[in-house]
Amino acid sequence: MIEARRGLYVGAALALVVGCTRDSTAAPSTLIDGSPARPPPVVLEGVEGRRVATRVRVVAAGSRDGRSLRASCVPGAAPDGPIVERTGVAGVSVTFFDPGRHGVHACDATDVGRSRAERWCAHAFGRLSGARLRDPRLTITCRGAEGDLVGFAWVQPSTTAAYVVVQQPGYAEVYPASESMPVRVATTDVDLASSHATFAISEHAMDGRRLRSYDLEAQVAG
């Protein structure tokens, strides 16, 4: 009798775990700002399952919106070139070069309901060496609506890449590359104990052809 009950409890617990697991890996129907999650415009070689295109907006630094964005992110900053704003499933980020393009700034957010001045939960700065970053500048100080950690890092795609794809549980998040600028990507695959995050990445050409794939193991540093 006791054994039978124990079996039922275990069975019920397993059912719950499976149910939770399915829920947590379900493909999202919206981006973090509530807009519909749409597929990318091309078929991406080797990318299976649900694909969600992130939204990218390129804002002139001198425009009213650009001034507002940079002022909320890095007060006093004078960007060299445009500001790239990306809206994904888990967060929003802005990226821009500093004067002379010696470095690149990003601000990351997971609570888009706040005003711009309050929303940023992380700021990253990376020095450029030969126009390239030597480190993805991982941030892990942001949390999602349910308290889960969200990590942000830069990917520096090859010059021929038009899309950067980050594999997420249950779906693939697709980031259009733009303006020869590092692409700020997000993941919930964060290990707080080791201050580390893993990004399973593939890069694709304009026609969807896969150029390369790799795991980016990013570490909080510096």
Next chain:
Amino acid sequence: MLVSRTLLVTFGLALSVGWVGSAAAYHTRFVADNCNYAAPTPTSVITRDGSAAVALRARYEGYQWAGGCWNDNDRDDSPGDPTTDAGTGGEGGDCSGFAFKVWRESLDTSDSSFQQWGMLRYVHGPYTAAAFKAGSGAPNVTVSKSALIKMDALASDGHIGLVYAVNPDGTDQIIEAKGEAYGTNIWTRTYRGSSSYSGVRRTGWSS
């Protein structure tokens, strides 16, 4: 566990060649042979002088990008690591890892309690210098540079150093993990006068 984590990091770094450049071949065994993953000890009475003593134990030790583990033998046990390579397994913290450990912070950014990390505990913490500069995390606040006292910090987008003492001429003796070529030590710095640097304070000290 340690071995598998090391393998994972090494594998990842080998794959992400774009970030590693020519540094991928260099490794030491300092972390593998000496460091641990022991839980920190919650600590209630924390003084600035006590944290200065923690910082001084790291003096003359090495520097490791993304690192946070050192001994107390007053030398860098893994000199010449390639810079900005997190996978070389060398001795020392980087600037933000050093500040995190000396300020005895929690991995949970919403937790402002004090946590005593062992010297050989391999931990960096969730903050970069830029995050400290912005006052990210429950324990950390930005403060006017004129108000900074012992064991407060000066942070820029790319570096953080702790105020060990204030010099009569207005400069500071800063204790910091400066870089691979310098290790961890006390130097006289003019960070306070630089517009790139902001004042940051760890809150909650007993005295």
